[in-house]
Amino acid sequence: MPEEYSDFDLVRRFLDGDEVSFNKLVRKYQAKIYWHARRMTGNHLDSDEIVQEVLLVLYDKLKNFNFQSSLFTWIYRITITRSINYIKKQKLRRFISFDSPENIGLSTDEDLVKNIEDKEKLKKLDRVLQKLPEKQREIFILRHFDELSYEEIAQITGKSVGGLKANYFHAFEKVNKLMRNDNE
Numbered sequence: 001m002p003e004e005y006s007d008f009d010l011v012r013r014f015l016d017g018d019e020v021s022f023n024k025l026v027r028k029y030q031a032k033i034y035w036h037a038r039r040m041t042g043n044h045l046d047s048d049e050i051v052q053e054v055l056l057v058l059y060d061k062l063k064n065f066n067f068q069s070s071l072f073t074w075i076y077r078i079t080i081t082r083s084i085n086y087i088k089k090q091k092l093r094r095f096i097s098f099d100s101p102e103n104i105g106l107s108t109d110e111d112l113v114k115n116i117e118d119k120e121k122l123k124k125l126d127r128v129l130q131k132l133p134e135k136q137r138e139i140f141i142l143r144h145f146d147e148l149s150y151e152e153i154a155q156i157t158g159k160s161v162g163g164l165k166a167n168y169f170h171a172f173e174k175v176n177k178l179m180r181n182d183n184e
Contacts, residue, residue, distance in 0.1 A: 007071035011062055022062075025071070026055060032146070033079050039141040040083035042126035053082050069155060076142075076156045084134055128178040136171035143168050 005013070005024070013021035030051060037050035057078050065074060129137055142153045143164075150161045150168075157164070 008067060011065055011067075011071060014062060022059060025058070029072070029075050030055070033075065036076070036079050036141060036146060037083050037086075039126075039129060039145055040080075040137060041087060042130050046086060050079070050082050050086050053086075054079050057082070073152070073155045080138055080156065084138070087134065124179065125175075128175055131178055132171055132174055136167055136174070139164055139167045140171035140175065144172075 005021070007025065007028075010021040010025050014025070033054050034047055034051050037047040037054075038044065041047055041050065054075070058075065061078075065071070129140070132140065138157070139153065142148045142156065143150070148156070150164050153159070153164050154161050159167075
């Protein structure tokens with residue numbers, strides 16, 4: 001199958017019984033789903049579980065896709081909903097987990113120090129993100145990490161661009177303040 005098939009073509013082919021087309025969609029969007037879920041939950045295992053849920057929903061519900069929005073927007077809506085629902089079910093927040101040192105592949109002591117510093121920054125950012133209200137966290141992640149425009153975020157969330165800008169501004173201010181004040 002040529003790589004140049006659009007998302008819509010792949011969905012149509014899948015709906016016509018071509019499982020390979022679904023696999024291509026999974027390969028295209030799995031990492032984006034994972035990283036969005038990871039930023040929402042702050043945890044690798046929770047994120048993997050959300051990815052599995054989203055992919056199951058996607059497989060089951062693609063027949064309901066109406067081709068009115070982009071597939072990307074539709075998948076993000078599912079991911080956001082599943083992430084928020086998962087967070088609500090999981091009252092206990094867990095911090096980011098890291099690979100064991102033998103899997104890191106560091107070559108020098110300087111690399112080790114830099115890697116530890118980077119992990120500490122990630123842990124701190126994850127702690128800070130978990131302190132944001134869910135809606136602000138969602139907007140912050142979509143804008144800051146996923147680098148979506150306000151218009152794209154509006155399509156995904158159904159919120160106004162003006163409201164999103166205000167939410168992002170407040171989230172950004174809170175993240176900056178919390179990053180400076182986080183002494184955990």
